[in-house]
Amino acid sequence: MKNDVFSFNRFSRYLATDIRNAVSNYGITILVMATLGLSIDVFTGLFSMIVSDGWHGMGIVSRSVLFMIAFLVILISAPSKLFGHVTDRKEGSAFLTLPVSTLEKTISMVLVACVLVPAAFVIVYFSIDLIVCCCDPTCGESLISAVATIKVEILDKLGEAMAELSAVMQNPEALVSPLLYVDDFIQISLLFLLGALVFKKSKIAKTIGCLILISMVLSMIATPLMMVGIKDEMEQLVMNNELTPFNFPEHFPFITWICQHLALSDTVSDTVMNLLLMFFIWLRIKKINH
Amino acid sequence: MITIKELGFSYGSNVVLKDISLNLEEGRIYGLLGENGVGKTTLLTLLAGLKKTTSGTIDIDGRNPFDRQPSLLSNIYYLPDEVPAPRRAAIGFARDNGQYWEKFDLTKFSEIMKVLDTDENQRMDHMSYGQLKKTMISFALATNARYMFMDEPTNGLDIPSKAQFRKAVSKYTSDESTLLISTHQARDLEAIIDPIIILDRQDVLLNASIGEITEKLYFDYGTEIDPDALYSEMVPGGCIQVTPNPSGAESKVNIEALFNAVLLHKSEIKEMFNK
Known part of the structure; x- marks a missing residue:
């Protein structure tokens, strides 16, 4: 009896096919987007030669901003370009009837759209x-x-400011490590992957719309909840002008604990969120009808 | 073995299938006929695990197709009416995708492509609709899946291709495979389908083998109209009519005439075949 949940052999073959498809369907886009910096740098240099008699390419700040914009475009667009076809009746039927388990399809999809393509x-x-x-x-x-x-x-x-914060934090350097933001980038991709599997048309726009709506609703729910138990004390501190960003944690022990372990709490909350998103992606693939 | 029990399916409040019960035996090529909108495609997609039943059950070798277990899916192939066109050569597509079907045979795929007169090295997104359909038919047969569900497979095929399709199905379908072919073009498949299932809105009007049909109905290709015929139609050079066959005389089934006779005398035919 074959394993119907996860077979490493079947998964590796399927992942290889998914990677090949990604290269064929999205490889050119990656290359074009990756040369964006070069193109604008050349344009800037040529322009500077005309106006200032010398070649001056873009500085590190401009290049960093440009990179972040291009990276964000990749994170947002890759999932729908690579796997948006799942909601299409023709292509989705072929995807769903392929003899590979839902778990294998989910993991391969997440790896390709949220890890390998952005990393490439x-x-x-x-x-x-x-x-x-x-x-x-x-x-x-x-x-x-x-x-x-x-x-x-x-x-x-x-x-x-950092020195003051360091007094209440453990390992403040971890907070500014780029590694800390890897799970955030994965989270963006996962959100847009879920959107690509849920919406049939205008996948990116609808995902952004939903995210705005959910953020608004969550803010409305979360703010009063967070204020439970600390509202009176906070009002008093604000009235007496005693509250600063640096003494805030001292007055509220739970927040102090979070501040002390900010890198850890951020990683844990992002991991939980990412696992939840992966579960919803799995559920969507499992329950999709054509 | 496929067992469908009291199957129901609806799109919202629009009931498409209701109380459908059927058994599909191994090694047969079933023809699924019915008017537009009776739920033929819906039934095929339910069997392929693409939809969840609203009520009732579908059992394929003891399992529910909607669970989409790889071990069951590797014994099923669903060929939809409209097929996608991957951006790659047919042979590459077959090699990559075929590996997931237990009994897929790449040599057989190449052979069938030749029979259907289609170039396996051509990119699928550059193929005509008919060529694409023939590629997917070749792939379907090469999977050697135990259950194949084909929705209007001859749609988009030219006249020679229809004959090639019949030849390919007859030659390359293994004895253990069960095919369920939905079609409006009964004449295209007359020579290969047996038994025949005629689906009505929320009912199965007929599920009988060619032998059972000719035992109970007589297909008369004469010149005189019988007033008691269940169905009669003037054709060049005479007429074709379907009459009850109390004497058990032998005749050749005309699927179109049979279909029309069944639609005109639903309860009578059901009673005749349920005896």
């Missing part, structure tokens, strides 16, 4: 940027070296 984009983008910086002396620091030094810079810039 980052690698290609950073590699092109590194080559540009090797060739262009006006480039300054490359993105990859900026990522390595960003922690130190942020800590320096926060200066005194």
Whole structure:
């Protein structure tokens, strides 16, 4: 009797097929988006030659902002481009009747859309940027070296404030580690992957609309809940002008605990959220009808 | 063995199938006939596990197809009326996808593609609708799945291709495979389907083998209209009519005439075949 839940052999073959399809259907988009920085850098350099008699490429800040925009576009668009066809009757029927378990389809989908494609984009983008910086002396620091030094810079810039926060926090450096944000990027992809599987048309717009709506509703529910038990004390502190961002945790022990373990609590909450999203993706694939 | 018991399905308040009970035996090629909108495609998609029943059960080898277990799915192939066109060569598609069906045979796929006169190296998104359909028919037969559900497989095929399709189904369907072919073009499949299922709105009017049909009905290709005929139609050179067959005389089934006779005399035919 074959394993109907998860077979590593079947999964690895299916993942390989999914990767091949991703390369064939989305490879060009990744390459084009990854050369965005190079294109704009060349354009900026040429423009600067006309107006200022010299080649000046983009600086690290502009290149970082451009990278973040391109990365966000990939995170948002890749899931619907790669797996949006599941809601289409023709292609979705072929997907659902393929003899691979729902769990295997889910894991492969999540790996490709939320991990491998964004990672491939980052690698290609950073590699092109590194080559540009090797060739262009006006480039300054490359993105990859900026990522390595960003922690130190942020800590320096926060200066005194960081020192005060360090008094109540454990391991404050962890807060500015880029690794801490990997699960947030995965979360964005997972949200848009779920949207791609739920909505039949205008998948990205509808997902954004839903996220705005859910955020509004959750804020309305969460704010009063969070204020339970601390409302009176907080009002008193605000009235007496005694509340600052740095003494806030001292007055509220639960928040103090969260602040002390901010990196941990953020990772735990993101992991729980990501697992929940993966469960909903699995459930959607399991229950979809065509 | 497929057992359908009191199957019901509706799209919201629109009831499509109601109290449908059927048994499909192994090694047969069933023809599924019915008017537009009676739920033929819905029935096929329910069997393929693409929809969940509203009521009743579908049992395929002891399992519910909607659970979509790989071990069951690898014994099922559903060929929809409209097929997707992957952006790759047919042979690559067959190699990659076929590996999930236990008994898939790539050599057989290539052979059937040749029989159907289709180039296996052509990209599927560059194929005509008919070529794409023939590629998917080749893939379906090459899976050697125990249960194959085909929805209007001859739609979009030209006249020679229809003959090639019949040849391919006859030659390449294994003895253990059960095919359920839904069609409006009964003449295309007349030579290969047996038994015949005629579906009505919320009922199964007929589920009988060709032998049972000719035992109970007589297909007369004469020149004189019988006033007692269940169905009669003038055709060039005479007429075709369907009459009860109390003497057990042998005749050749005309599926279109049978279909019309069944629709005109639903309860009479049901009673005749339920005896």
